[in-house]
Amino acid sequence: MADKADAAAEDALLLADASDAADGDPCNVTIKVRDSIAFSTTELSVPSTCSEVSVTLEHIGQMPKTAMGHNWVLLPADDLQEIAMAAMTATAESSYIPEGEDRIVAYTKIIGGGESDTVTFSLSDLEEGTEYAYVCTFPGHWSVMRGKFTVTG
Ligand code: ZN
DSSP: OHHHHHHHHHHHHHHHHHOSSOOSOTTEEEEEEOSSSOBSOSEEEEETTOSEEEEEEEEOSOSOHHHHOBOOEEEEGGGHHHHHHHHTTSOGGGTTOOTTOTTOOEEOOOBOTTOEEEEEEEGGGSOTTOOEEEEOOSTTTTTTSEEEEEEEO
16 A cells, blocks of 8 residues: 555656646746747746745756856846846856846856756845846846746735
8 A cells, every 4th residue: 555655656756857837845946948048937936935945047958158148137127127238248257247236136147058057045035015027137138038026925
């Protein structure tokens, strides 16, 4: 009996692994990027019960970060354009993050094909009543490579 239950639990785990969305812990999310100007999802939501949220950006493409680099930057939706424009004058070494920009809640470094980076932040860093969005600040990407970040519950 126990074996049968274990086998069923294992099947469930395998199924969960096969899907991006159902990766067990809702406070740990993964976003994939490729050799194109797009995130694998344009909407991310996490439960308000998460004390911390970890976002992993995974580049499953082939191109180097100098040609098709991507990052994941969480910021207030209303400030997205202004910050993204400022980011274009930042350097690759600083992952195209404007120096001293304190409106940015969290960001990963710029990564290329085969790389990944994880950023962990607290939901208490978000301001109540503010809409948040995420964007890639690699030059030329921000106008299309973006998504909506919401906290549910
Ligand atoms: Zn990008």
